[in-house]
Amino acid sequence: MATSSCPAFVSAPRAAVIGAASRAIVARRVAPTGAKRRVASTIVPRASADAPPVPAVDIPDTNDEWEAVSPVDFAADVSAALAADKVVILGKRGALRSPGFVASLPESLRTVWLEAVAAVQAGDNGGKRSIMVPWDNGGRLKDVLIGVLPTAVSRHNCPAAAFAVNALLAGCQPPAHGQTLGVITALTSTSDAVPIAVAVARHFPTYTAKSVRGGGRGGVERGRIALRGRVLVAQTCASPLSCDLDAETRARVVAVSRAVRLASRVVDTPPAAMDPDALVGEAAAVAAELAGPTHGLDVSWDALRYDALKACGFGGLVAVGDAAARDGREPALVHVKYRPSGGAPGSRLRKIALVGKGITYDTGGLQIKGKSGMPGMKTDMGGAAATLGAFKALCQLRPQHVELHLVLCIAENAVGPGAFRPDDVVTPLSGRTVEINNTDAEGRLVLADGVAYASGTLGCDDVIDVATLTGAQMIATGKNFAGVLSDDEAMERACVDAGRASGDLAHPLPYAPEFFTKEFGSKIADMKNSVKDRTNAQTSCAGQFIANHLDRGWNKADPDASGEEETEGRIRRRWLHVDMAGPATNKDGRGTGYGVALLVHLISGELYADGK
Template sequence: MPHSIDIVSSITSTDVLVIIGTKAQLHLFDIKKQINIPDLEWNTIINRTNGGLRGQVLTTFVGTRRLFVVTLPHSYSRHNSPSCAWAIPSLLRSIGGADIGIISLAEPDQIAATAYAVARAFPLFNKKTSEKRKETIQLLFKNGQSSFPIQVGLNAVRQAAKYTEMPTNLFGVQEFIDEAKRISDQFGATLEIIQGEELKNRGFGGVWNVGKAAKEPPALIILSWTPDTFQRSIAIVGKGIIYDTGGLSLKSKTGMPGMKRDMAGAAVVLSVFEAAIQLDCSHKLTAILAVAENAIGPKALRPDDIITMYSGKTVEINNTDAEGRLVLADGVAFAAQDIKATEIIDIATLTGASAVAIGKNMGAMCSNSEHLEQIFIDLSKQAGEPLFPIPYAPELFKLEFNSSIADMKNSVKDRANAQASCAAQFIANHLPATQPQWLHIDMSGPTKVGGRATGFGTGALLHFILKR
């Protein structure tokens, strides 16, 4: 059964005790206040600690209680998070037990990132029939408290990962709608659902055409939170491709498995929205989920089709497997034109090229605002979800989409020319001339680690909304 994870001020007796920190922190830690381990045995463990590049786990028994000592990597680069959060999930996943106490020695400014990393180590979704026990985790931060409400953030990370991990037969379009209704009813948010033929009639050509061949009709799900007074209007837009076959540009038998996670962006947006309004977000916040299944059938979108987007621009389809940008472009255009948001953030598993460019542990971001970009560089490190900027250069990348019969094609001419930036540029092509501040996050690389969804992006986006 899934673990519950609770932030506590003291740890009661548990079957398993975990101490996690850097080598220097572990050497200074007074273990006697937590467990009665002989000095010689503790010193032997401490002298063996070596975080190296990936971290280390040492274990022993103290009576009937299992003790794990987790040493974090000894260094980090300027582009990475000081928390070494990237290493924590894999280090903790080998640890099991009915009741686990985790003591983190993280410094106060690294507590949030550490909490989110711990959340990733113990996923909520599990359909194994052999695992029936209810497991609990107590998480204690020894060096103070975070200024950020980390329990809500931790829960949001786990929830986003759960949505992402669930297969399409258990979590599809209707389940997204049901969760949006639950949040609306529970917290008083405004909910609008545009679904099926109504998408077509109202001009959402991207979302409609991508999802029209599927059994479940596509939907644009719009949740809004409007305080009595506010200064900022933020829209967060998530790609929600509940399954991506590639459409008629069909994926291979090895390329298709795992495409249940192509809705990770919408999963993050939904979880962040719920967490933000739980914490009485002081800004106008709009969550836009573009949800569709890219399926094959008699109604499927074809290469060579020309569709009209919500922006009013026409797109010649040359690759039905470049569908995420179509639904996102509609969502972003709606956020700009109808919501009139001053800051628009879209998040998606958009291109494998982003992971090729910057690796699997970081998300890529592309923005028309240097100010917004720098904010996300800083906040994403604090959340342990580092984002790295890729070029924003419309003058270089718009030409990749040239069409002789429409305003643009949906896929690039040259796949070796900054694909991740080009995909982001396609979305930006649908912003109005008076552009709001816009930032695109492509998290294809870090969305899963060790075969499990991570909820990556939840912390960074939540910190952006609440910490400014």
């Protein structure tokens, strides 16, 4: 087991290694000393020998620059959104027809509003229609899209019906540069504000590599990344009377929505640009922003890279990342810590670890994925992106009742001379040996190191690991629900409730170590890394493998798993596993930022009230 004295250092970012058939060369840029540590890239298109020089396509360096390319802003009231070039108005029928909301509309729209809303046929996914309305005293016509959300949903769904927002916005492209799209959401309750705002924000993804096209050679001229217009979101609680959101709710809406866009951008970025160095840089930039003058929080960070990981016994990360490390893309374990200010000296805060799987690309290793199974594997770091975004949003909301730890387990599962093999025996940080029988079950190996570090070295009370771990999760709980596994019933119930409240839906998986641990039996090691029987609750088994590497003293003194505090006063420790393979991406393969809103709701909720 590693100790806190284990050396921590940050390797200098290295140039990405790209095959000869690649169409782009990635040139690394690192911010000057004292500035944000952000690893970014410039994509330089290759040119034929007889072609004139082609200008580079500039990729934004920072979150602020990405927001400038594709901004989603939040207005304090509906008037600013109504002034946009095009307007979308979403809500349940009752909210859209409430007298207070109707009174907030301009007169030209108000005169036709009730009839237009009544004409919308809303099914399970809602309904919509567009109308052209005279504006500016009849000087011009404005396109107004009316979206009616479903009034009722099933008991496992989000009551806000946030799932329908994407369908209602289908066809709404980001506005052209210099234009604004106004999105107004009429809410039946302030509790609907975050799930609806998040659904709107994730409909307009941040990352793009599309370039400006003009009249150059052959009619195409490559230039800077295409700038987009502004999406301006305004929310109002329309029942019984229209009213603006309170400051606390607005702050939560903005923090969570922007963190969701951060997570989705990280997932969407191509693997040559979002390699392990770049993902470390993303975490470093978030830590620097939170600790900087804008927020002034007590946030610190460090990272262990290949040599330190090997010296300290992080055998899972070293094994998975070894092949890529030989080409300069070293694995990393990133630790970011937040402690609230103003607490009583020596006060005991509940320590929560968010542990994210950050496989920046997953080839499957030597048991390589097929031609249809490998594309899209840049998204295999969705868990790390979700925990990074959630950590940022939570810190911005300044929780005073918990101490937060972010642990990112970052590696690229590559094929090469250093690749780990079936039949190898790996020793993760827990000290429990693992016989490899599936190199494509690599995520659980890096998470084994992460949860051992969080529960042992850091001594966290609660460990929450988040990962795009198994394809079997989609068979178990579908593409819209993450599968959650916990050794604590209260934690499991709170997570499911947080999913319904936030729109990041989650559903319990069976927790029964006595049934699942035996699936990993090995004759030569403590366990194998993949199951014998793939029909025996694979997703629960994968989560159980991770739980096997929690600190050896994890709840050993507990008489049961009731979730109650022990009689001797020691707080019961809790573990939660979130397998988000399905909801991490949408039908187009774009990152959704799933998990950010779920974790923020969970840690801000009743489960952690007063630091319990």
